[in-house]
Amino acid sequence: MESDNQQQRAHIFSRRFSLNKFLEISTTFVLRFFTYLIIVLAGYLFWDIAYKGSKVIFISEAPFINVQFLTEKPQTLHVFEPVDIDSQLKAAKADILSKSIQRKALSNSNIEEANAYTLAIKELNEEIKLLDIQRKERRLLFSDSEFRNLSETPSDDDYVYNTYAYSGGGIGPAIIGTTLLVFGSILIALTLGVLCAIYLSEYSRPGKVLQSIRLSILNLSGVPSIVFGLFGFGLFVLYLDWGVSLIAGWFTLALMALPVIITASEESMRAIPKGFREGSLALGATKWTCIRTNVLPYAMPGILTSSIMGIARVAGETAPIMFTAAFALRDRLPWEGLEQSTDFFFQGVMALPYHIYVVSSKIPQNEYTQSMQYGTAFVFLLIVGMFALSSIILRVKVRKKYDW
Amino acid sequence: MNVNFDIQEKQAQPTKPPKPVIKTKDLDFAYGDSQALFNISMDIFKKEVTAFIGPSGCGKSTLLRCFNRMNDLINSANIKKGTIRISDIDIYNKDVDVIELRKHVGMVFQKSNPFPKSIYENIAYGMRIQGVKKRSELDETVESSLRGAALWDEVKDRLNKSALGLSGGQQQRLCIARTLAVKPKIILMDEPCSALDPVATAKVEELIHKLKKNYTIVVVTHNMQQAARVSDRTAFFYLGRLVEYETTEQIFMNPKNSKTEAYVSGRFG
């Protein structure tokens, strides 16, 4: 009976151990581990921004969205904190400081006394936490405009008064500025990129020249963004004398997105079956007719989706617009106070990435600027995500429509 | 013999000498440095089906594409020597408009390549790019072309549906109809059935047989049976040379060249 069993077990397909199989399993595990690690890290990043940012954007009362933050201009934040709590907090903090110094001064032998200090510091910390909650409940926050409209300012006796630049109001102009920059540069980059790609993929003769052109276009995408910024600054802002302006920003961003767009467009056009071209040419179409009627329409969705992604990525760059298009603060919206219609193109705008940069790097950090940073980052993330999503939806829809 | 029968009559009938439409003379053709065709001289006759057979890379497709200058699309391709005359016009002359030539010499490709448009638009495409806008004229041509390609009855109810919804054989016949719409005199077919199942192939072959009445047709095919079935004349190519060009009966029943014999009997290589 047992021998029967064994014979059954030892058939030619029975499982047996081998080094290869072990390697196979362990490789799978290693690969899986690193993949999940990356997902976890990226997830943490997004979650952090989303969690902290959503505190700013979403509010507990209707309409649940902080419209003020999304529409208003950046303003200085005026903060009034209750005097009594402030002084209590200060006292407690000073106490902690002195106690920790005293504890450090103790020698190692005196463990009991050190423990007592540690306990006291702990208690004080608890107290500070409670006070902080009270402070947050009782403090008064005003943006610039609100502050100016106040009938009477809270009295100095009751409140400690502080101001924080850029921390009040909202990021409306930055959202508008970024949107303008993105759409403008899409327009310019698509036009230039598609024309260039048509020539490269359809008309040019393959050879060394074409090879080197392709290579240089590819290399262009490796140029650091700050170099693009400086180039744009040198050419558009200074040489062409456009000043720090939308149009200079458009061209700088467009230039930066060009390699992506040209490569993507060429790829899309090359993906159009040869038969479409031949079929059309064999019916007596000229080359341009053939491209216009039988290549571009089918390549366009692909070109658009890849290009939108490319530009959305480029639009997140701070460096190229830093010198060419972005203002740290501009309290006029782009369409306000124009003398001529052309002035629209020759004005600087605020932009979300630059705003984040300004708020994070130029101004001392504190709890009020932090909420502004996270809020802006979150909004920016949402906008970029929307672009990506729309391009994905477009791709899916178009793929369904044209399936050859 | 006092009895007269129809069989003898057929034999006695003097066959009209066929009229050559495409005259190729001493043609040498090369892609860059590699020569693809060597010294090809052949006449293709009016309203006949001529089949080109031969192993892959023997130059039959290349020659076919010379007839409507599709090879112009390949940069390094050029004719080194010799002429191709269609209706007594040297088609590689400088004053020849390729567009007009291609309208005269239509082409159907190996892979059926309907455009991802509606069936109607596929047929109308050739007219539209010539600037025909009148709806009635377009309608008329679409119908007559589809009828010509024996496809009208199958698709008349869904002219506005996508051509990609058709079966493989229907797509290929659509491509033939599309070519007919431009009103060519000569139709070149580059392995028109290589991607089709036997039934679809049979339909396309029937169509070729039908079109023979009004068009001169040149078919490149890998399928020798197909060449035997549809063609009046067969040319056998090998390594860029025309080995034998004769009536199909001659090629398949009693070829003169031993290479042809080996190829048609499957003993090649």
Place this chain on the structure above:
Amino acid sequence: MKRYFHKELTELENKLILLGEKSHQVVQLAVEGLIENNLDKVNEAYKMDDYVDVLEMEISHACIRYMSLRGPVSSDLRLLVVALKASKDFERIADEAHSIAQKSYRLLTTEGSLKNTLNLSEMGKLVCELVNDSISCFVKEDIDKAFLILKRDHEIDAINQKHFDILSNEAFRDEMSDAARFDLMLISKSIERIGDHAKNIAGGVIFLLNGDQ
């Protein structure tokens, strides 16, 4: 789906039937001419053989052409093989009839008229029927009739045997010359051969219809 070249197959079939009818006609003319002492009929039979030969060649050419160009299989291929064989048989039938006519002509011209026709008239009628039936079983695709033909051939064989016995008998020597007796013997033999060919054709029809060898 009916293909355009299937027409060629139908044409071939028709030609084969025509050939069968022609050879049947030759046989009938030759035998009748002999029995009825009708030189005209004999002459006609003598001449018609050429036409049958041409027809046979055309059929075999058409068969080979169809096989080379159309790639036939199954029943189409069987039809072609049967057509090749049957046309050969019909041609041989006409040949035998031709030689019957030749011998009849000699007999009729040297002997004047034939007094004793033995059983040739019945034999001729039988063989004509047989040839006719072999054609009709092909046309009507009647396999039972074809099987029947195989059996009926034996009757002819028997009559032929009887003729041999009679003609080789001493008693018969006085009645006609040696040459005439030999001719009669050969005529009888030819008719018997015709029956054999008809049998072959019937065998071909059976193969065509059920595919069995």
